[in-house]
Amino acid sequence: MKKAVFPGSFDPFTLGHLDIVSRALPLFDEIVIAIGINADKKYMFSLEERMAFIKESFPNNPKVKVATYQGLTFAFCQEIGAKFILRGLRNTTDYNFEQAIAQTNQNIGEVESVFLVSSPNVANISSTIVRDIMRYDGDYSTLVPKAVRKK
Numbered sequence: 001m002k003k004a005v006f007p008g009s010f011d012p013f014t015l016g017h018l019d020i021v022s023r024a025l026p027l028f029d030e031i032v033i034a035i036g037i038n039a040d041k042k043y044m045f046s047l048e049e050r051m052a053f054i055k056e057s058f059p060n061n062p063k064v065k066v067a068t069y070q071g072l073t074f075a076f077c078q079e080i081g082a083k084f085i086l087r088g089l090r091n092t093t094d095y096n097f098e099q100a101i102a103q104t105n106q107n108i109g110e111v112e113s114v115f116l117v118s119s120p121n122v123a124n125i126s127s128t129i130v131r132d133i134m135r136y137d138g139d140y141s142t143l144v145p146k147a148v149r150k151k
């Protein structure tokens, strides 16, 4: 079974994330969207809210699972028997950041990273931008899925 982990903070889940998972679905039997918990990081949305946003964005899709994890991503992959890490690439900054991590995960974790280049209509979206717009009461409706729009 081809299982992939799509790791991130998802604070909140955006149309950029939705684009990557939806387009990766034909490649894998199961995609585990894994929310990494970092005790030193402050989040806008609670873990429960972030999980609910993701679950509501994939109603009735048995191939999509939601999980949380602490520690190294490759260790979590090994724990659940996932051989692939799914990541999205918006630009060269993303690529430069991801390269060494992917090489390390392959080298010491024996987990292969699979990258999808974001669709042009969502390449500008980041959770950071969404949070900024939310803080200043701007219109973020075109950047997030329906589940997050209701917030």
Ligand code: ADP
Residues within 6 Å of the ligand: 007, 008, 009, 010, 011, 014, 015, 016, 017, 019, 020, 086, 087, 088, 089, 090, 094, 117, 118, 119, 122, 123, 124, 125, 126, 127
């Ligand atoms: P992280 O803190 O690990 O970057 P994020 O929640 O910001 O977590 O993102 C998770 C994954 O989704 C990363 O691979 C990131 O590059 C990707 N991603 C985020 N926004 C987009 C987007 N607009 N298009 C494509 N990929 C994206």
